[in-house]
Amino acid sequence: MGRWKNGILITYLVAIVFPFIFLFLLSMSSGWRFPDLLPEYFGFKNWGKVAGTExxxxxxxxxxxxxxxxxxxxxxxxxxxxxxxxxxxxxxxxxxxxxxxxxxxxxxxxxxxxxxxxxxxxxxxxxxxxxxxxxxxxxxxxxxxxxxxxxxxxxxxxxxxxxxxxxxxxxxxxxxxxxxxxxxxxxxxxxxxxxxxxxxxxxxxxxxxxxxxxxxxxxxxxxxxxxxxxxxxxxxxxxxxxxxxxxxxxxxxxxx
CATH class of the missing domain: 1.10.3720.10 (MetI-like)
Incomplete structure (x- = not known):
């Protein structure tokens, strides 16, 4: 019974946290197209442009x-x-x-x-x-x-x-x-x-x-x-x- 509760709790936490993690990963990516599993670029290039006017x-x-x-x-x-x-x-x-x-x-x-x-x-x-x-x-x-x-x-x-x-x-x-x-x-x-x-x-x-x-x-x-x-x-x-x-x-x- 304890394992079921822990499993449900972990699933619940993952369901809440995953959208935010995915948004952050997507914000650091570029050229991510289906069916590629990984983006062409992954880094802080997009975030670096925040300080500019682009x-x-x-x-x-x-x-x-x-x-x-x-x-x-x-x-x-x-x-x-x-x-x-x-x-x-x-x-x-x-x-x-x-x-x-x-x-x-x-x-x-x-x-x-x-x-x-x-x-x-x-x-x-x-x-x-x-x-x-x-x-x-x-x-x-x-x-x-x-x-x-x-x-x-x-x-x-x-x-x-x-x-x-x-x-x-x-x-x-x-x-x-x-x-x-x-x-x-x-x-x-x-x-x-x-x-x-x-x-x-x-x-x-x-x-x-x-x-x-x-x-x-x-x-x-x-x-x-x-x-x-x-x-x-x-x-x-x-x-x-x-x-x-x-x-x-x-x-x-x-x-x-």
Missing amino acids: SGIAQSFLISLVISLSVAVSSTLCGFVISRYVSYHPKKRLLTLLTYFPYILAPVVFGACLSYYFLKMGIFGTTFGVVLAQFIIAFPYALIFFSSFWNEKIKSYEDLVATLGGGSLTTFRKVLLPMARGLLMVCFFQTFLISWFEYGLTSIIGVGKVQTLTIKVFLFIKESNFYYGAMSCCMLIIPPVVMIYINKKYVFNKLI
């Missing part, structure tokens, strides 16, 4: 990083602050229901609806336009995420600080932010990943001018450049892996 992968990685960090920081902070007023509002149920509206439509359809207004504002096909479009998706998620934080216990802490003479700014800095530190980090990670892997909305609003790393992956696949596509996928995996490590080591362990 592939544009390094630039796309930086663009994606800037966009995702901007969306994560703004949506997390705005979601935390505004969720307080939504939670204490008399029409809380209606306002909470409205936060689900961006998720009713598919990202491509939602992007098509926004494109007219973004074109009028002159931000269609710009990095700021992509950040704003992704913020519209990530901000409602942050509102929903923080809705469970505001309860009677938190309200009693706020009333206590007010009784002792503390203002709203002091309450946020000294009481609410320290109490919600773990949730703020988790929400930041989640909204970062929402932005990092976003494709449909970015492709519509960015209109091909804002080439994030996710857009690059699909472009390489359409061009049948599987080696650069695999390399882009490897780079696409790096931030989530780092986020998971930080989340587990510094956030999750403290929450439990």
Whole structure:
């Protein structure tokens, strides 16, 4: 029975790890055609081009990083602050229901609806336009995420600080932010990943001018450049892996 369990565990681990290993091997290859068992070239030639401008992968990685960090920081902070007023509002149920509206439509359809207004504002096909479009998706998620934080216990802490003479700014800095530190980090990670892997909305609003790393992956696949596509996928995996490590080591362990 123990051998069966070990065999199932090993098979499970191989099934999870194999796609990532294969992507890495494919990113180091070139001229790998069927029915050849081995590629014509295997080395770091493709990765060496990342630092240059030939592939544009390094630039796309930086663009994606800037966009995702901007969306994560703004949506997390705005979601935390505004969720307080939504939670204490008399029409809380209606306002909470409205936060689900961006998720009713598919990202491509939602992007098509926004494109007219973004074109009028002159931000269609710009990095700021992509950040704003992704913020519209990530901000409602942050509102929903923080809705469970505001309860009677938190309200009693706020009333206590007010009784002792503390203002709203002091309450946020000294009481609410320290109490919600773990949730703020988790929400930041989640909204970062929402932005990092976003494709449909970015492709519509960015209109091909804002080439994030996710857009690059699909472009390489359409061009049948599987080696650069695999390399882009490897780079696409790096931030989530780092986020998971930080989340587990510094956030999750403290929450439990």
